[in-house]
Amino acid sequence: MKRADIYRRITSKRAKGTAIKRSLCFYDTHEILKGLRQNGQVRLWLRFISNHYLPRSHDILLIYPCSADKPYVVSRSYKQLFKTLSRFGENRRRIHVATISEPFGLVPEEFYGTRTRWHDWKNDWYDCPGLFEWWCKKYNLPYSEEEADQCIEMLAHNVALFLKKVKSQRRYKKIVAFVRTYSSSLKKTRDQTHRRIVERAAAISKVRVHLLPSRTLVSQIIRRNKRFACDMYGVSHPEAQEYLLRRLGALLHD
Numbered sequence: 001m002k003r004a005d006i007y008r009r010i011t012s013k014r015a016k017g018t019a020i021k022r023s024l025c026f027y028d029t030h031e032i033l034k035g036l037r038q039n040g041q042v043r044l045w046l047r048f049i050s051n052h053y054l055p056r057s058h059d060i061l062l063i064y065p066c067s068a069d070k071p072y073v074v075s076r077s078y079k080q081l082f083k084t085l086s087r088f089g090e091n092r093r094r095i096h097v098a099t100i101s102e103p104f105g106l107v108p109e110e111f112y113g114t115r116t117r118w119h120d121w122k123n124d125w126y127d128c129p130g131l132f133e134w135w136c137k138k139y140n141l142p143y144s145e146e147e148a149d150q151c152i153e154m155l156a157h158n159v160a161l162f163l164k165k166v167k168s169q170r171r172y173k174k175i176v177a178f179v180r181t182y183s184s185s186l187k188k189t190r191d192q193t194h195r196r197i198v199e200r201a202a203a204i205s206k207v208r209v210h211l212l213p214s215r216t217l218v219s220q221i222i223r224r225n226k227r228f229a230c231d232m233y234g235v236s237h238p239e240a241q242e243y244l245l246r247r248l249g250a251l252l253h254d
Contacts, residue, residue, distance in 0.1 A: 001139050003027055011127040016074040024126035026103060027139070029147035032130045035103050036154050041119060042103050048118040049106050050161035055171055058096040060251055063177040063209075065194050065235060066101040070125035073112055077236040084241045091252060096172070100179065100194045102128045102151070105158040131193045145190070152193065156200035163205040174251045176210045178244055180234050182218045184227035210251070217243050 001009075006027060011020050024041065026032040035042050055061075067075035073082070085092050097109040104119075104126070111121045129135040131151060136143035166172055179194035188195070195211065202209040213235065221239050222230050229237060235244070 006139060007127075014069050014127060015125060016069055016071070018071055018123060018125055020070055020125045020127050024124060024128075026126070026128040026130045028130040028136055028141040029144045029151065030142060032103055032128060032151050033147045033154075036151060039103075041124065045104050045119045046158045050158050050165075053108070053162070054165065054169060055096055055108060057171050059094040059173045060096065060248060061166070061172040061175045062095055062097050062248070063100050063106070063175070063179070063194075063198060064097055065179050066099050066107075068127075068129075070127075071113060071121070072099055072107075077234070080236045080238075080241055084245050085248075087245060088248070088252075094252060095248065100159070100177070100197060101126075102131055102155065102193060102197075105155055106162055132191050134191065148190070152196050152200065156197045156204060159197060159201035160204035160207075163201055163207040163209075167205070167207050174210065174254070175207065176212060176248065176251065178212050178235050178240075181211060181213055182215050184218075184222055184230040186215060186219055186222070210247075212247060213240055213243055 003025075007022055007025055011025055014020060023039070026035050036046075037043075064081060065077070066072060067077050069075040072078045081097070085095060085097070088095065099107040099109075101107055107121070111119075113122050115122050130141070131148050133143050133148075135141075163175070177194070177198040179198060180192050181188070181195050183189050183192070190196070198209055198211060217240065218230060221237055224239070225237070234240070
């Protein structure tokens with residue numbers, strides 16, 4: 001399928017009440033790597049997050065996966081997340097959410113739906129499935145493990161700079177990443193790009209990140225609901241969200 005057809009038939013349908021820019025669509029590993037190196041909008045945001053942005057203090061930073069639907073807040077995953085977090089009542093303000101994204105690194109929640117000098121998160125949305133080998137094979141697009149690894153490394157270094165900064169400034173007491181940690185076959189795979197970015201960023205920065213959900217929880221979801229439920233819903237699965245609620249609650253009272 002030609003890229004113009006992919007944009008028209010797939011990407012454009014992911015925009016809900018907004019638009020996804022063609023210049024911010026990255027459909028294979030080479031396009032993503034080039035975007036990380038040369039795309040002005042991507043590079044400006046990455047520099048902002050790593051070098052200039054400093055959040056206010058919270059008890060917990062919750063790193064959560066980006067969604068295919070844009071903007072994030074209209075997606076099933078984010079609707080479920082905010083419903084879960086609302087159950088904390090006043091304690092919700094103690095939790096800061098940041099989306100982990102390819103190719104934008106981290107997108108803190110206060111920027112959702114806003115126009116800033118660093119990026120317009122109201123109008124300039126993106127689509128970046130090119131790090132997934134299954135996607136590239138499905139649409140007969142090139143995929144390079146070497147290029148994918150370079151992309152992961154570049155994004156991890158960006159996130160690591162942010163983690164070092166917030167650690168030195170004592171902006172969070174705990175950092176949690178709630179991403180796809182295991183496949184429905186209970187394996188760690190290359191396509192778990194958010195996990196790979198977070199793991200590498202934590203190693204580079206030497207900052208502790210609680211990487212969730214656990215293998216035990218993923219196994220329970222599969223056993224009770226079959227593998228399809230794990231593949232389809234990921235971290236937005238109701239059991240995963242209940243688990244997140246418990247873990248965040250425990251960390252808030254630790």
